[in-house]
Amino acid sequence: MRWGSDLAPVVGVEARQVFDLPEARLRTTEHRAERRRCGCGRVTAGGFPGQARAAACYGPGVRALAAYLAVGQHLPVERATELLACVLGAPVSTGLLGGLVAEGAAGLGGFAERAREQLARAEVAHFDETGARVAGRLHWVHSASTALLSWFAVHPKRGVAAMDAAGVLPGFTGVAVHDCWSPYWRYTRAAHALCGAHLLRELDEAAGQPGQGWAGELAEWLSVAAGQAAGARAAGAERLDPGVVDRLLGRYDQILAKAHAANPPPPRRPGQRGRPKRSAAVCLLARLATHRDEVCRFLVDLRVPFSNNQAERDIRMVKLQQKISGCWRTPAGAQAFLTVRSYVSTARKHGVNPLAALRQLFEGNAWLPAPSPP
Numbered sequence: 001m002r003w004g005s006d007l008a009p010v011v012g013v014e015a016r017q018v019f020d021l022p023e024a025r026l027r028t029t030e031h032r033a034e035r036r037r038c039g040c041g042r043v044t045a046g047g048f049p050g051q052a053r054a055a056a057c058y059g060p061g062v063r064a065l066a067a068y069l070a071v072g073q074h075l076p077v078e079r080a081t082e083l084l085a086c087v088l089g090a091p092v093s094t095g096l097l098g099g100l101v102a103e104g105a106a107g108l109g110g111f112a113e114r115a116r117e118q119l120a121r122a123e124v125a126h127f128d129e130t131g132a133r134v135a136g137r138l139h140w141v142h143s144a145s146t147a148l149l150s151w152f153a154v155h156p157k158r159g160v161a162a163m164d165a166a167g168v169l170p171g172f173t174g175v176a177v178h179d180c181w182s183p184y185w186r187y188t189r190a191a192h193a194l195c196g197a198h199l200l201r202e203l204d205e206a207a208g209q210p211g212q213g214w215a216g217e218l219a220e221w222l223s224v225a226a227g228q229a230a231g232a233r234a235a236g237a238e239r240l241d242p243g244v245v246d247r248l249l250g251r252y253d254q255i256l257a258k259a260h261a262a263n264p265p266p267p268r269r270p271g272q273r274g275r276p277k278r279s280a281a282v283c284l285l286a287r288l289a290t291h292r293d294e295v296c297r298f299l300v301d302l303r304v305p306f307s308n309n310q311a312e313r314d315i316r317m318v319k320l321q322q323k324i325s326g327c328w329r330t331p332a333g334a335q336a337f338l339t340v341r342s343y344v345s346t347a348r349k350h351g352v353n354p355l356a357a358l359r360q361l362f363e364g365n366a367w368l369p370a371p372s373p374p
Contacts, residue, residue, distance in 0.1 A: 024087050029059075050364050058096065062088065064358035067100045071340045072354055074317070076325045104343075104361050105336035111343050111366055115151045118372050119144045120171040124193075124303050126311035127169065127178045129158060130318050133327030134334045141338065143315040144168040149369065150314050150345035152338035154331060159183040175297065177308045180287060193297040195308035196222055199288075206281040214259035215281065218288070221251060225299055226306040233302050245299055252296060259285050314345060343367075 033046035051059050058066075062084070069080040077097045084092040119125055129142045132154065140158040144151045144166065155162035160183045163169045169176070169187045176190045179198045200222055206215035225248050232240050263282050278286070288295060298304045321337075328334035340358075347357035347367055357367040 026088050026090055060359050060362035063100055063362040064355055066097050067104050067358050068355055070101055071337060072344055074321045074324045101340055102336045105339040107361055107366055108339050108343055111368055112339060114368055115149055116167045119149050119151055119168045121372055122146050122174050124175045126308050127176055128311035128315050130315050132318050132322055134331055141318045142166045143311055145311055145314045148349045151342050154334045154338055160186050175304050192294045193304045194291060194294045196226060197307035202284050206284055209281050211262055212281045214255055214262060218255045229298050239302055256289055
């Protein structure tokens with residue numbers, strides 16, 4: 001009997017696949033540059049590729065991974081060197097990692113220019129700011145972002161000087177979505193929209209105060225209006241039905257009228273100077289009345305989202321970085337980190353693998369978002 005001649009017929013197959021990483025090992029490529037002397041006595045030497053920076057050095061793949069651990073995963077330098085040593089089977093100095101982010105930022109001049117230019121030309125952009133410790137002192141990180149772009153800049157100040165230095169708002173003519181921080185209003189070439197999520201939080205707090213029932217009504221109004229706008233946007237509509245908008249805006253005005261009736265101006269005492277002190281609820285009411293168009297812009301322009309969550313998601317990494325790795329030691333180091341972070345964030349938004357984008361950067365050919373149409 002031949003082996004296997006009486007095997008039972010196959011009645012089914014079960015397959016299982018195991019996905020695993022190959023053993024990580026460094027690969028060394030040696031480059032040799034010859035020197036040759038011609039008959040005239042002149043010596044000509046060959047050149048090395050840009051990645052061969054010294055007699056022995058790590059290439060763009062290792063440098064990209066190290067930079068990603070810093071700006072993408074926020075690992076402190078010591079922990080990143082420990083991880084790389086385990087992965088590569090070779091020691092990596094903290095000095096190398098400490099200089100990689102600055103090296104990467106130095107190659108991103110073209111990216112920074114394009115990102116700021118495209119953000120300044122965006123129809124709608126999101127802006128935010130948050131405090132960060134730099135060299136032991138409070139600084140401010142300012143962000144400008146869209147669904148496809150991110151730009152972060154650090155400055156000792158929080159206001160207009162910092163926003164001008166960030167390089168987006170001075171030339172911005174679209175709709176700026178923000179949290180109503182007063183310096184934003186200085187940019188009069190832009191239209192403005194206020195973050196509804198911020199307002200909801202403030203209204204919920206005000207509704208808990210005596211006599212401020214209007215705040216709960218307006219919070220409910222915001223939720224209903226946001227649902228109407230989201231539904232129209234999901235259906236592909238270019239705008240809400242004008243009748244729906246008119247009814248919603250009319251209801252907004254009715255609620256504010258009720259709020260003003262519940263909060264008449266306090267009587268001025270004899271000899272009192274200046275404006276009487278106002279409660280947080282009254283200050284919120286004044287803001288809602290003054291900036292009615294900006295509060296309701298998401299209703300009349302469906303390009304404008306209800307909240308500023310895009311900016312808040314993008315800038316949240318600053319707090320994560322400070323919590324895990326501590327403050328930045330110098331303003332230059334902080335800006336280098338934020339420039340590379342802008343690059344990584346923008347690449348990810350375009351569906352580009354951050355490690356691949358960083359490898360291109362350290363190969364001297366940084367990835368760039370497509371140019372804006374003329």
